[in-house]
Amino acid sequence: MAVFNPPGIAREVRASYAFVERNMNLVKRYWGWEIAFFLYTISSSLSVIYIGEAQDPERRGELVLTLGIGTLVWAYLRSVFDSISEMITWERWEGTIEYTFMAPISRLTHMLGTALFSIVYGILRTAALFVALALFVDLDLSRANFVAALVVTLVGSLSFLGIGIMASILPLWFTERGAEMTFMISAILLLISGVYYPISVLPDWLEPLARLSPATYFLDGIRRTVISGQGLAQLGDVLLPLLVMGVLSIPLGVWVFLRVETYAKRTGRLKRNG
Amino acid sequence: MIQTDQEERAAGPLVREIQTTDTHPHDAVVASDLVKAFGGGSQRIFRRAKPAKKDQVLAVDHVSMRIARNEIYGVLGANGSGKSTLIRLLSTLLLPDSGTVGIFGYDVVRDERIVKRMLNRVSVEASFFKKLSPFENLMYATRLYGLTGASARQEIPVALGRLGIAPDRMHRPLEQMSRGMQQKVAIARAFLTAPVFLLLDEPTTGLDPRSKVDVQEFVLQLRREHDATVLLTTHDMAEADALCDRIAILDRGRVVVEGTPEELKAKAASHDTPEPTMEDAFMVFTGRSLEEAEQEEEPAAR
Incomplete structure (x- = not known):
């Protein structure tokens, strides 16, 4: 029968994997939705990339690649952000939230498990998206430095995890419309981060905000590694801000989440369905 | 093996006293002057705001109780009487406004992680990922x-099999199962984590008679074989009478009476009703029948 007392770290790692396995099972069971959403992503990505295809031949190649990277990176960041920020929404909807919060695990374990899944799932989904897009448009990757791009992806993911954790408090805090409020955060990030255009076209007062968005550095880093083939040695101005944002935003996100969890337990908001 | 593990988990904490409660070695649960109110005024996240008292709904009103080890303790009450709030306070899902709860000597607020290892809950909704x-x-x-994957893969079919769930049903989506079957899976979930304190929040509500009996038998088995202490809330007076060692009747958040089923019925006996049922006893102590109590407006927060 159940043995309850593995060493603390082993217990937490095991519990972390519980979230990875559960989410993989959910992806498997909701395969219809996964396919539908994937087709939507392909369609919306292509409708942006074809703007580049419509340009003069001399500009076309670089613009297609710039927009293609924008759509791929944004699809990845949205995937990571949504997986984390929906961890409360999903459990509320299924009615399992009280059981997860009653389990003898730390909240950090809960979040790390969810984060680990979100990164692995995001990378796999983006790779599949890249293959699908390559069937429609010619993406010139002859100069790409894939190792450097992977490092930028992993470091950049950290900062998005922190933002995702902070966003996940919204459904806990606002039981009725909290989930919808997370869309506002991703919409603002899309606007200010230079996903489809350089941040220099933004009004003067918005540009400083762009500098605070990790997606700005993430996109810059990926474009420089894929289009210009830059290596890690040339990416200090991208990796350092991403690392600092990740190191600051994850503990801050966890701290804020714990405060809101206490608030939810004080006011009885865990059990409400929104 | 389970006995050793249970003893290790349950006996260890007994040596420790909760500062705010007077814990006896045979007590599994000690709740002292527990209060929980909802609503009324602002509730701030980063600072605790005192809600305006006039707008508050008092869901649990100065409740004190002791549950002995291995006891099945029933809490009877209408919808909105505070039963589910009480269960949530005991299971770390709500923070009390005042008062304390000790489970095997550990405080549910201060020692939350330790307490969580000792308990599990079966609620009226099966609460699963339905797909x-x-x-x-x-x-x-x-x-x-904390179970390993290998142990879980071995034990899950055994636990489900004991509840009459055939191997070919174990791998189909839960949404394809009846409510009774889903509730049995919820019981298996609690059983697999081997809680020393099990909270059952109306586990048989809405079940067909066969499933109800299965669940009741399983509760007794869990107590008998795994030395579990059980708190059971129910609307079913006959169920409470048959299963519980002691019963508390909760009305408008307050414990109005507590005792063994026989004691409660004896106290409720009158010239007109010399041999009252538990339903009669409920009417005597609350002043109304369960149906009447449930017809009264109830706050959603309870």
Whole structure:
């Protein structure tokens, strides 16, 4: 029968994997939705990339690649952000939230498990998206430095995890419309981060905000590694801000989440369905 | 093996006293002057705001109780009487406004993580990922409670089989199962984590008679074989009478009477009703029948 007392770290790692396995099972069971959403992503990505295809031949190649990277990176960041920020929404909807919060695990374990899944799932989904897009448009990757791009992806993911954790408090805090409020955060990030255009076209007062968005550095880093083939040695101005944002935003996100969890337990908001 | 593990978990904490409560070695649960109110005024996140008292709904009103080890303790009450709030306070899902709860000597607020290891709960809703199978849901739950994948894969079919769930049903989505079957999976979830304190929040509500008996038998088995202490809330007076060692009747958040089923019925006996049922006793102590009590407006927060 159940043995309850593995060493603390082993217990937490095991519990972390519980979230990875559960989410993989959910992806498997909701395969219809996964396919539908994937087709939507392909369609919306292509409708942006074809703007580049419509340009003069001399500009076309670089613009297609710039927009293609924008759509791929944004699809990845949205995937990571949504997986984390929906961890409360999903459990509320299924009615399992009280059981997860009653389990003898730390909240950090809960979040790390969810984060680990979100990164692995995001990378796999983006790779599949890249293959699908390559069937429609010619993406010139002859100069790409894939190792450097992977490092930028992993470091950049950290900062998005922190933002995702902070966003996940919204459904806990606002039981009725909290989930919808997370869309506002991703919409603002899309606007200010230079996903489809350089941040220099933004009004003067918005540009400083762009500098605070990790997606700005993430996109810059990926474009420089894929289009210009830059290596890690040339990416200090991208990796350092991403690392600092990740190191600051994850503990801050966890701290804020714990405060809101206490608030939810004080006011009885865990059990409400929104 | 389970006995050794249970003893290790349950006996260890007994030596420790909760500062705010007077714990006896035979007590599994000690609740002292527990109060929980909802609503009324602002509730700030980063600072605790005192809600305006006039707008508050008092869900649990100065409740004190002791539950002995291995006891099945029933809490009877209408919808909105505060039963579920009480269960949530005991299971770390709500923070009390005042008062304390000790479980095997540990305070539910201060020692939350330790307390969580000792308890599990079965609620009126089965609360699962409905697209996942019973097996997938239980893998998730058992991993959270520290079981290895290999142990879980071995034990889950055994636990489900004992509740009459055939192997071919274990891998189909839970949404394809009846409510009674889903509730049995919820019982298996609690059983697999081997709680020393089990909270059952109306576990048989809405079940067919056969499933109800199965669940009741399983509760007795859990107590008998695993030395579990059980708190059971129910609307079913006959169920409470048959299963519980002692019963508290909760009305408008207050414990109005507590005792063995026989004591409560004896206290409720009158010239007109010399041999009252538990339903009669409920009417005597609350001044109304269960149906009447439930017809009264109830706050959603309870």
